[in-house]
Amino acid sequence: MRIDAVTIFPDYFSALDLSLLGKARDKSIIEFKAHDLRDYTHDKHRTVDDTPYGGGAGMLMKPEPWGEAFDEILTPETTVIFTSPAGELFKQATAHELANEKHIVFACGRYEGIDQRVVDYAKTQSKVRMISLGDYVLNGGEVAAIAMIEAIARLIPGVIGNAESLIEESHSDGLLEYPSYTKPASWRGLDVPEVLTSGNHAAIAAWRHEQAVERTKAVRPDLLGPENR
Ligand code: JCE
Numbered sequence: 001m002r003i004d005a006v007t008i009f010p011d012y013f014s015a016l017d018l019s020l021l022g023k024a025r026d027k028s029i030i031e032f033k034a035h036d037l038r039d040y041t042h043d044k045h046r047t048v049d050d051t052p053y054g055g056g057a058g059m060l061m062k063p064e065p066w067g068e069a070f071d072e073i074l075t076p077e078t079t080v081i082f083t084s085p086a087g088e089l090f091k092q093a094t095a096h097e098l099a100n101e102k103h104i105v106f107a108c109g110r111y112e113g114i115d116q117r118v119v120d121y122a123k124t125q126s127k128v129r130m131i132s133l134g135d136y137v138l139n140g141g142e143v144a145a146i147a148m149i150e151a152i153a154r155l156i157p158g159v160i161g162n163a164e165s166l167i168e169e170s171h172s173d174g175l176l177e178y179p180s181y182t183k184p185a186s187w188r189g190l191d192v193p194e195v196l197t198s199g200n201h202a203a204i205a206a207w208r209h210e211q212a213v214e215r216t217k218a219v220r221p222d223l224l225g226p227e228n229r
Contacts, residue, residue, distance in 0.1 A: 001029075001030050001031070001099075001101065001102065001103070001104070001152075001153075001156060002030075002031045002032075002102065002103045002104075003030060003031070003032045003033075003103075003104050003105075003106070003149060003152075003153075004032070004033050004034075004035060004073050004103075004104075004105045004106070005032075005033075005034045005035065005105070005106040005108055005142075005145055006035045006037055006066070006069045006070075006073065006105065006106070006107050006108065007034055007035070007036070007037060007106075007108040007140075007141070007142055007145075008036065008037050008038060008048055008108075008110055009108075009110075009140070009142055010034035010035065010036050012034075012142040012143070012146065013032070013034040013142070013145075013146065015146055016032055016146065016149060016150075020154070020159060020160055021149070021150065021153055021159070024153060024156070024158065024159040027158065029156060029157075029158045029159055030153055030156065030159070032149075035069060035073065037061075037065050037066070037069060038065070039069075040064075040065040040066075040068035040069045040072075041064075041065050047062070048061055048062060048065050048110075049061055049062060049110075049111050050062045052112070056112075057112070058111055058112040059111040059112060060111060060112055060113060060114065060115055061109055061110065061111060061113065061114040061115060061118070062115060063114075063115045063117050063118050063121070066107070066114065066115075066118040066121075067118070067121060070105075070118075070121065070122060070125060073105055074105060074122065074125045074126045075103065075125075075126070076125070076126065077102050077103055077126075078103045078104070078105050078125070078126040078127070079098070079101050079103070079104050079105070079126065079127045079128070079129065080104075080105045080107055080122045080125075080126050080127070080128045080129070081098075081104060081105070081106050081107065081128075081129050081130075081131055081145070081148070082107045082109070082114070082119055082122075082128070082129070082130045082131070082141070083106060083107075083108060083109070083131060083132070083133065083141035083144035083145050083148070084109065084113065084130045084131070084132060084141070085132050085135075085136075085137055085138075086130060086132070087129070087130030087131040087132040088129070088130065088131055088132065089131075089132055089134070089135075090131050090132060090133050090134070090144075090147075090148055090151070092151070094131065094148075095148070095151040095152050095155055096155060098148070098152045099152050099153075099155035099156055104152070105126070106141065106145040106148070106149070107122070107141070108140060108141030108142045108144075108145050109140060109141045110139070110140040110141070111140075131144075131148065132144070133147055133148065173212075174223055174224075175209075175212040175213060175215075175216045175223065176212055176215045176216045176219065176220055176223070177212065177215075178207075178208040178209070178211040178212045178215070179211055179215075181193070181196060185197060193207070195207045213228070217229065
């Protein structure tokens with residue numbers, strides 16, 4: 001898979017040089033490049049923002065630099081993602097859908113957002129999705145894009161151990177994770193639940209499921225069907 005990001009802060013994306021994603025790039029499983037939107041301006045001050053028509057607070061990203069960047073980067077096989085609090089919510093299912101794409105371009109806004117015509121123009125060139133990382137406001141799209149890239153890339157075979165990705169599948173039962181413990185069995189007066197050291201695998205599986213259900217009821221009842229709430 002190839003991933004590009006268009007941003008006025010390409011340095012944010014140096015996080016993707018690290019750890020498993022960095023190794024996947026070394027192995028050419030994923031290709032990634034961050035493009036500086038200011039490289040597509042022509043004025044002395046490399047201007048990317050302007051005041052909104054109709055008034056209102058703050059600045060918007062002007063369309064021309066985006067058009068020049070898109071003309072260089074987009075193809076008919078591209079999916080463009082505008083990270084935006086006004087988009088559909090990013091879910092694990094979204095990550096799975098996007099993990100099947102050949103080419104994703106993240107368009108990362110700043111200020112109060114991007115001129116709507118940039119989205120409309122992108123739709124004439126490529127598939128487009130507006131996606132929100134969650135129901136909160138960030139200062140721009142970069143942190144949302146990095147989170148989405150990590151969630152997508154780890155689903156691509158070879159990025160993490162295949163055994164681990166199969167484990168992930170078996171756990172996507174719509175419940176939160178059960179609590180986990182490692183050695184020592186007793187630590188600062190806190191003991192590992194006895195069932196986990198019992199060697200009774202049926203009892204362990206039943207305990208873990210019950211813990212997952214109780215946790216989910218307590219903090220994320222929205223994940224359960226009405227009959228289990
Ligand atoms: C962004 C801003 C709305 C005013 C460009 C936020 C948030 N949960 C989120 N996912 N993505 C964002 C996001 C993405 C791009 C931009 N802002 C800040 N948003 C109204 C200002 C600007």
